[in-house]
Amino acid sequence: MTPLLRCLAARSARRYMLATFPRNSSHSLTASAVRCLSSSSPLRSATTSASETQIFHDVEPLRKYRRELLLSKRTVGLVPTMGALHEGHLSLVRQAAAENSHVFVSVYVNPTQFGLNEDLASYPKTWEADMAMLSALDKELASTGAGRISAVFAPSTKTMYPTMPPDSSIPGAGSFVEMRPLGQLLEGASRPVFFRGVATVCMKLFNICAPDSVYFGQKDIQQTVVIKRLVKDFHLDTEVRIGPTQRADDGLALSSRNVYLGSRRRLIGLVLSQSLRKAEAQYKAGKRKRGDILWPANAHADSVVLEQDALEPGQRARFVVDYLSLADPETMEELEEVDEIRGAILSGAVKMLPVENPGDGEELGVGGGQIPVRLIDNIVLNPVT
Numbered sequence: 100m101t102p103l104l105r106c107l108a109a110r111s112a113r114r115y116m117l118a119t120f121p122r123n124s125s126h127s128l129t130a131s132a133v134r135c136l137s138s139s140s141p142l143r144s145a146t147t148s149a150s151e152t153q154i155f156h157d158v159e160p161l162r163k164y165r166r167e168l169l170l171s172k173r174t175v176g177l178v179p180t181m182g183a184l185h186e187g188h189l190s191l192v193r194q195a196a197a198e199n200s201h202v203f204v205s206v207y208v209n210p211t212q213f214g215l216n217e218d219l220a221s222y223p224k225t226w227e228a229d230m231a232m233l234s235a236l237d238k239e240l241a242s243t244g245a246g247r248i249s250a251v252f253a254p255s256t257k258t259m260y261p262t263m264p265p266d267s268s269i270p271g272a273g274s275f276v277e278m279r280p281l282g283q284l285l286e287g288a289s290r291p292v293f294f295r296g297v298a299t300v301c302m303k304l305f306n307i308c309a310p311d312s313v314y315f316g317q318k319d320i321q322q323t324v325v326i327k328r329l330v331k332d333f334h335l336d337t338e339v340r341i342g343p344t345q346r347a348d349d350g351l352a353l354s355s356r357n358v359y360l361g362s363r364r365r366l367i368g369l370v371l372s373q374s375l376r377k378a379e380a381q382y383k384a385g386k387r388k389r390g391d392i393l394w395p396a397n398a399h400a401d402s403v404v405l406e407q408d409a410l411e412p413g414q415r416a417r418f419v420v421d422y423l424s425l426a427d428p429e430t431m432e433e434l435e436e437v438d439e440i441r442g443a444i445l446s447g448a449v450k451m452l453p454v455e456n457p458g459d460g461e462e463l464g465v466g467g468g469q470i471p472v473r474l475i476d477n478i479v480l481n482p483v484t
């Protein structure tokens with residue numbers, strides 16, 4: 100049989116299996132039976148071949164594939180990402196694979212969530228490494244009997260914004276979804292078009308992929324609140340699942356933007372998680388009033404600011420605290436006192452300023468330490484039952 104015929108035969112075998120086997124038994128079968136063309140690329144384009152994980156750039160072929168899965172009663176979990184994958188993303192894929200027969204991962208750096216003066220141009224793009232990570236994870240999933248990564252959706256901007264070119268200005272010409280005032284608070288106050296862009300692109304992704312469940316990381320906690328609101332207010336037929344924040348050993352939340360930090364800023368950037376932990380300790384000690392919970396966090400951050408300012412430019416890593424917040428878990432509005440029945444969200448953002456007077460041989464990260472880096476983090480204060 101020629102490779103093409105083998106591939107077509109495998110595809111129809113797969114269709115047969117998708118239609119025949121219940122969702123949790125399909126994966127080991129499809130894994131061995133459906134891999135058809137070999138190639139040096141770990142994942143292959145849906146337009147050129149059918150490997151276990153197919154790459155889709157266009158909406159219609161993905162919809163067709165999704166319809167087949169629906170008809171054969173498979174479940175789809177969608178993990179939206181902007182690429183530059185790390186263990187935080189992979190943990191969401193693992194969770195999605197544990198809860199669905201099929202995982203779709205979208206990789207799209209969405210321009211409308213970046214303000215005109217934000218870091219869209221420098222946002223890391225690591226496509227080959229991302230595909231290699233997904234391929235390795237898919238192999239791992241195959242050996243565990245979990246769901247598989249069956250699709251990567253990597254659309255062009257013309258595909259995602261078919262009518263108008265994306266507009267990141269505040270008046271913003273185009274079709275947008277917005278949550279007010281939720282999307283204007285905290286992250287939204289510093290990044291005025293951010294949540295409009297996130298809600299809009301997620302609405303598009305959910306409409307295209309029709310996922311049973313969508314997976315988001317707690318690291319971007321206000322984003323999770325926005326997505327839950329999107330699903331609720333627009334009656335979207337999907338379940339929102341939140342995965343825990345993955346951290347480095349020293350507590351720094353993993354983030355695609357961490358590659359810009361370099362060692363000096365990375366060390367001082369720990370101020371954020373340290374400050375939040377101090378506030379959490381107050382809640383755990385029974386404090387409920389805003390001032391009682393937040394003062395040690397503010398005091399710690401202020402002391403590190405002063406400490407760094409006092410150092411020589413070649414030694415220090417300067418930063419600005421954007422906010423340290425104690426907010427309601429559904430509205431993200433600031434709280435004067437935590438209601439034990441609702442709990443609360445402690446969150447914060449700091450902006451690490453460019454490195455001054457870099458030393459010889461100093462590890463400065465991508466961009467030579469000159470790209471400002473926004474770090475965000477949070478801790479959920481659980482309701483007391």
Ligand SMILES: Nc1ncnc2c1ncn2[C@@H]1O[C@H](COP(=O)(O)OP(=O)(O)OP(=O)(O)O)[C@@H](O)[C@H]1O
Pocket residue numbers: 179180181182186187188190191314315316317318319342343344345346352353354355356357
């Ligand atoms: N450390 C993490 N732990 C768990 N989930 C994470 C973590 N970092 C990112 N995610 C989640 O991965 C999804 C995709 O995020 P994204 O591609 O923006 O990566 P990112 O690391 O958050 O990038 P950046 O911090 O630069 O915005 C989001 O749901 C996000 O919350």
Ligand SMILES: CC(C)(CO)[C@@H](O)C(=O)[O-]
Pocket residue numbers: 179180181207209212297300301319322
């Ligand atoms: C959800 C998302 C993929 C939308 O572009 C992005 O905001 C992200 O990666 O967190």
Ligand code: BAL
Pocket residue numbers: 181212319322
């Ligand atoms: N992780 C959220 C995407 C962003 O910061 O733009």
